[in-house]
Amino acid sequence: xxxxxxxxxxxxxxxxxxxxxxxxxxxxxxxxxxxxxxxxxxxxxxxxxxxxxxxxxxxxxxxxxxxxxxxxxxxxxxxxxxxxxxxxxxxxxxxxxxxxxxxxxxxxxxxxxxxxxxxxxxxxx
Numbered sequence: 467x468x469x470x471x472x473x474x475x476x477x478x479x480x481x482x483x484x485x486x487x488x489x490x491x492x493x494x495x496x497x498x499x500x501x502x503x504x505x506x507x508x509x510x511x512x513x514x515x516x517x518x519x520x521x522x523x524x525x526x527x528x529x530x531x532x533x534x535x536x537x538x539x540x541x542x543x544x545x546x547x548x549x550x551x552x553x554x555x556x557x558x559x560x561x562x563x564x565x566x567x568x569x570x571x572x573x574x575x576x577x578x579x580x581x582x583x584x585x586x587x588x589x590x591x
Contacts (some may be wrong), residue, residue: 497543
């Protein structure tokens, strides 16, 4: 369900945070869907439970998941914080594209940069 790159320089908890955030944003994890327990997920991924706990705490802090005492962690039904981050990213991307266009970078060059970025990202994740 979650993919981690143990060779990546990105910390495992950050990779897990990004995986869950992305899956929630894409709808692959439904609202109110229960996540695996910290111990279970740690065992499945072969990582320390504290690593999973840190990712879950960050997700809860950012409003992407919520926890119920004795029941576990669940995907939040209101992903407004996640959507706000996405909208901010889109604004920043638009601003960067405007700057690139004003400095003479062509659409083809931008597309090549985007393609290279995602190719590198796939091998890093």
